Amino acid sequence: MKILLIGSEGQLGSELSRALRNRYQHVELTEADLSNKQPNKDRHFVALDVLDRKSVLSLIEEGQYDQVYHLAAILSARGEAHPRQAWDINMNGLFNVLDACVAHGVKQVYWPSSIAAFGPGTPRIDTPQSCFMDPVTVYGISKLSGELCCQYYHQRFGLDIRSLRYPGIISYATPPGGGTTDYAVEVFYELAKSRQYTSFLGPESRLPMMYIDDAIKATLDLMEAPAEKLSIHTSYNLGAISFTPAELFEEIGQQWPGARFDYAPDHRQAIADSWPASINDEQARKDWGWSPDYDLKKLVSTMIEGVKSLQLS
Numbered sequence: 079m080k081i082l083l084i085g086s087e088g089q090l091g092s093e094l095s096r097a098l099r100n101r102y103q104h105v106e107l108t109e110a111d112l113s114n115k116q117p118n119k120d121r122h123f124v125a126l127d128v129l130d131r132k133s134v135l136s137l138i139e140e141g142q143y144d145q146v147y148h149l150a151a152i153l154s155a156r157g158e159a160h161p162r163q164a165w166d167i168n169m170n171g172l173f174n175v176l177d178a179c180v181a182h183g184v185k186q187v188y189w190p191s192s193i194a195a196f197g198p199g200t201p202r203i204d205t206p207q208s209c210f211m212d213p214v215t216v217y218g219i220s221k222l223s224g225e226l227c228c229q230y231y232h233q234r235f236g237l238d239i240r241s242l243r244y245p246g247i248i249s250y251a252t253p254p255g256g257g258t259t260d261y262a263v264e265v266f267y268e269l270a271k272s273r274q275y276t277s278f279l280g281p282e283s284r285l286p287m288m289y290i291d292d293a294i295k296a297t298l299d300l301m302e303a304p305a306e307k308l309s310i311h312t313s314y315n316l317g318a319i320s321f322t323p324a325e326l327f328e329e330i331g332q333q334w335p336g337a338r339f340d341y342a343p344d345h346r347q348a349i350a351d352s353w354p355a356s357i358n359d360e361q362a363r364k365d366w367g368w369s370p371d372y373d374l375k376k377l378v379s380t381m382i383e384g385v386k387s388l389q390l391s
């Protein structure tokens with residue numbers, strides 16, 4: 079199987095590349111991103127700017143890929159600092175990839191959406207798969223628009239494109255990358271350096287979250303699900319755990335005593351306040367058997383072990 083992974087150096091991409099190699103023994107994997115952060119002679123890496131339409135088209139034409147994972151994006155908080163650039167990368171990048179996949183017969187495409195596609199008018203608790211959506215960030219607007227584009231390319235061109243609305247993803251292999259949920263990654267990095275963390279979200283900000291291994295499992299399970307089982311062609315709600323900063327820090331304190339936590343909410347608080355507190359993912363469970371493995375305790379112990387192994391101090 080030939081796979082192209084665009085956005086290979088990001089939080090998801092860096093772990094998905096490993097998972098694809100482990101899951102599929104005979105995979106021929108091409109990884110693409112702006113620059114190669116993990117030079118390794120065993121990787122087939124291509125430098126790619128998703129806004130360079132010609133390069134996207136020719137890479138996908140030459141590669142004759144069976145699957146394309148398109149993960150390159152600017153996240154919520156960084157997107158608010160650079161709204162025009164976020165829109166360009168998130169939307170025009172998506173169009174370039176989708177057009178190339180249609181033109182060159184790619185069999186399956188994956189593209190991530192997010193809880194950021196929801197907004198303040200959305201029911202916050204147990205947020206349903208289908209409901210009113212009024213995202214307030216450029217990132218969220220691009221995710222909601224992108225979901226509709228995926229459905230459009232599916233209906234109009236028959237493209238088999240699959241998508242998940244990820245909650246905040248927690249992992250340690252890459253440093254936090256400009257998201258609002260990233261306080262829950264940053265805290266582990268900071269504690270490894272100084273045993274002190276000041277949260278940019280207030281103590282009661284409840285958000286849906288997920289350990290990276292669950293996100294990768296969901297992604298690969300969705301891609302392997304028989305097409306006829308899938309009833310959603312925008313993007314599937316995906317839930318695992320929901321916690322507040324206070325609950326996370328309490329659990330960290332139990333497992334890694336001696337840390338000090340403070341709160342200094344900033345502009346990212348308003349973004350968090352516009353997002354769901356918990357997600358209803360019944361449809362994903364029903365259609366392709368989704369069920370997460372990590373609870374808060376297991377997530378915290380894995381993250382502590384992980385950041386300690388990075389030897390950041």
Ligand code: SER
Nearest residue numbers: 153154192257258259
């Ligand atoms: N984790 C993302 C963010 O905070 C949401 O998808 O921007």
